[in-house]
Amino acid sequence: xxxxxxxxxxxxxxxxxxxxxxxxxxxxxxxxxxxxxxxxxxxxxxxxxxxxxxxxxxxxxxxxxxxxxxxxxxxxxxxxxxxxxxxxxxxxxxxxxxxxxxxxxxxxxxxxx
Amino acid sequence: xxxxxxxxxxxxxxxxxxxxxxxxxxxxxxxxxxxxxxxxxxxxxxxxxxxxxxxxxxxxxxxxxxxxxxxxxxxxxxxxxxxxxxxxxxxxxxxxxxxxxxxxxxxxxxxxxx
Numbered sequence: 343x344x345x346x347x348x349x350x351x352x353x354x355x356x357x358x359x360x361x362x363x364x365x366x367x368x369x370x371x372x373x374x375x376x377x378x379x380x381x382x383x384x385x386x387x388x389x390x391x392x393x394x395x396x397x398x399x400x401x402x403x404x405x406x407x408x409x410x411x412x413x414x415x416x417x418x419x420x421x422x423x424x425x426x427x428x429x430x431x432x433x434x435x436x437x438x439x440x441x442x443x444x445x446x447x448x449x450x451x452x453x454x455x
Numbered sequence: 456x457x458x459x460x461x462x463x464x465x466x467x468x469x470x471x472x473x474x475x476x477x478x479x480x481x482x483x484x485x486x487x488x489x490x491x492x493x494x495x496x497x498x499x500x501x502x503x504x505x506x507x508x509x510x511x512x513x514x515x516x517x518x519x520x521x522x523x524x525x526x527x528x529x530x531x532x533x534x535x536x537x538x539x540x541x542x543x544x545x546x547x548x549x550x551x552x553x554x555x556x557x558x559x560x561x562x563x564x565x566x567x568x569x
Binding site: 383387390434436448449 | 487489493496497498499500501504542544548555556557558559561562564
């Protein structure tokens with residue numbers, strides 16, 4: 343069973359479109375994250391949710407809106423996609439009290455054309 | 456700027472040789488570091504971690520060394536195998552104001568030559 347699953351794995355879309363990436367974890371973790379990885383493999387945190395509550399919101403355009411319907415899901419909705427949004431987006435989860443207990447999904451490669 | 460970074464962006468080693476991947480950090484108060492391995496098409500996976508009260512920690516074929524004096528840590532992979540080809544990141548957790556997040560270094564791509 344996949345611990346942290348993201349869908350879709352690949353997403354190709356035109357500029358200006360709105361798209362969503364879904365993430366689900368079956369680990370019972372309390373905290374979920376979205377990270378963005380650019381073409382140079384640099385990983386940067388975007389958002390963090392703890393039990394459906396937004397904890398971290400880094401300097402991310404407000405075109406990006408995370409939504410957590412329950413603590414097992416953290417979806418990412420992106421409005422008015424731009425070329426610079428092309429990247430690999432990773433969802434991760436972690437259990438409170440476990441410093442190294444991050445589990446990452448396999449990523450969603452978003453290409454904006 | 457970033458508090459965690461790397462000296463070498465790419466590293467090519469012969470199969471069977473040892474690999475050393477380096478990482479520098481800037482915050483002398485940093486007390487915990489994690490190494491991640493990211494294979495092509497996958498998310499980062501935990502390899503090994505080390506706390507600042509240790510200088511060295513060993514795992515299976517991997518060793519992490521921490522030099523707090525010069526704020527440097529390294530990941531050593533013994534007898535490197537083709538399956539070790541990946542991008543390696545050092546990362547540092549940060550906590551505060553109810554949040555807990557990982558800050559990643561830039562990554563080193565390790566290529567193993569058969």
